Amino acid sequence: MRFQSHLVVCLVVGTASIFGASAVAVRRDSMPPAPGEDLMTILSHGVNDVSLGDPSLSSTLASIVSNLTAIDPSTSSKDITLQTTQHKLDAIFAKGPWDIITAANAITAAGLIPADILSLLNGYLNSSLNSAHNENPAPPNLNIYPRKAAGDAPYSVTENDLRSAIHIPSSFSYGKNGKKPLILVPGTACPAGTTFSFNFARFSAAAPNADVVWINIPRASLNDAQLNAEYVAYAIHYIAGLSSSHVAALGWSQGNLNIQWALKYWPSTRAVVDDFIAMSPDFHGTVVRDLACPLLGTLACTPSLWQQGWDTEFIQTIRKDDGNSAYVPTTTIYSTFDEIVEPMSGPNASAILDSSRGVSVTNNHLQTICPFKTAGGVYTHEGVLYNPLAWQLAADAFNHDGPGQIERLDLDSVCAQALAPGLGVADVLGTHGVLLVAAANLLAYMPKTSKEPNIVGYAMGF
Structure with missing residues (x-):
């Protein structure tokens, strides 16, 4: 089954149900992302964004979207062992360095983003945990x-x-x-x-x-x-x-x-x-x-x-x-x-x-x-x-x-x-999955610039 039509399946799952009772204080929202405001949509738009001007970048984005779309919605972080996760991460990152988007492609290709983790990441724009208001x-x-x-x-x-x-x-x-x-x-x-x-x-x-x-x-x-x-x-x-x-x-x-x-x-x-x-x-x-x-x-x-x-x-x-x-x-x-x-x-x-x-x-x-x-x-x-x-x-x-x-x-x-106290495989996968969110935010940010900002006045004379 393709994942895209099932993006909201796991969005009703709070953090506590994946991470245990200790996560109650950081329970995630249960609302699905609004149309056009989810991770998959932003990454998909990037594939066809001619302003990127780099065919290899578009190709890498297409690979990420393909990998994510092919995820079986029944997959869960509970089905992946810590040992398997570590072996896959070692194989990917021991070769480094990577850029953000290439690294995101590698972890999706390795099957390190199961459906429950993707669902949690997918609604990041609408999550109250990320609100600046x-x-x-x-x-x-x-x-x-x-x-x-x-x-x-x-x-x-x-x-x-x-x-x-x-x-x-x-x-x-x-x-x-x-x-x-x-x-x-x-x-x-x-x-x-x-x-x-x-x-x-x-x-x-x-x-x-x-x-x-x-x-x-x-x-x-x-x-x-x-x-x-x-x-x-x-x-x-x-x-x-x-x-x-x-x-x-x-x-x-x-x-x-x-x-x-x-x-x-x-x-x-x-x-x-x-x-x-x-x-x-x-x-x-x-x-x-x-x-x-x-x-x-x-x-x-x-x-x-x-x-x-x-x-x-x-x-x-x-x-x-x-x-x-x-x-x-x-x-x-x-x-x-x-x-x-x-x-x-x-x-x-x-x-x-x-x-x-x-x-x-x-x-x-x-x-x-x-x-x-x-x-x-x-x-x-x-x-x-x-x-x-x-x-x-x-x-x-x-x-x-x-x-x-x-x-x-x-x-x-x-x-x-291998892990800090109280954390599990889902936390490892989610932490690395944040690279997907970073890639989406990089693509969506406008206007982009060709140089760094000027140093502010108070720092010039410090």
Whole structure:
């Protein structure tokens, strides 16, 4: 049977039914996507988009659509073992590097997107988990807008828009019961709700005192990264104020640049951020930018992807004046097998952050810490999000002063594991399936641009 006529079959399935009771706080919407607003439609339109100007790209998109359309609607993530999943992922990504769209094609061709996972991904545009229009209460007497402190950069986004982008789950305790907020910041082209629902939205399995919220940065963080950072700076003060608590911030991919930019140009944020946990960060950009943006062959891409090259003005600006060093205790976690950011091993790894101002940093390379062991295996840019060592380091940072320290971990036990606590095969498949959403968002983003945005005025004279 062909899958396309059965796209809504599994949309009524909440996250809890796939991931177990721990996922109730991040239950997905039960409404099917509106016509023309689903993953399959966007990818299908890309096949015939002559503006792409690249026959090989159109061919790869056609292959993705064909692979997805051929999925038997009865297939389920419950039918796939973790061992089979790992073997297939190893075979694909050990060959790397890949660009986003080629990687998405490879995982669909390998049968790693069963019907239940595709159905969850397919309705991402309509999911309230990804909404940037949340009804959050106005901050009472917080005085965080237009500035928290005199040294902070000005906001260009309205306070209502900044506040509306914050997703606060119904389980959030607002600083009660001894819990501390953890703010999740997504990567480029990947909406926060969908991305983190397969992994760190359930971080309480490793750190029970973590109270998770996330930021749904508009247009899937494909806009100017300087603009994206405004949402992070505001969310830090807003959540800290609502909770009367310090917070921790966890970023993935571009989300880490957004956090670092916010810490640099809104220095008042540093006083309320206890920890910065950076998953697959590209603090130095990537030397092969078309790994992230395969449309570069036609010199057309999105603003934030242009900004993430190795030698861009944006990267130079964030790194100057010791911006390549930590502002708050920082734990970086990265993998050799990152298919998006290069290099990710050795002394020049893009993930590495310095400590020139005396703030503690640990830079944690999975394959160095767990050499030739399960947790040090083939974990990709997105795979780090379910890696057991990554979670244990994040929990260690969250629960102690300073960054995560491997000396406090039982490495014999952690390195022997394949998944973070509380996660399963569905989470692995869903985490990699987010590449399909990223591909769709890249294709749909308009207008594309041929260069990176200008550096904003406040950063020019910093």
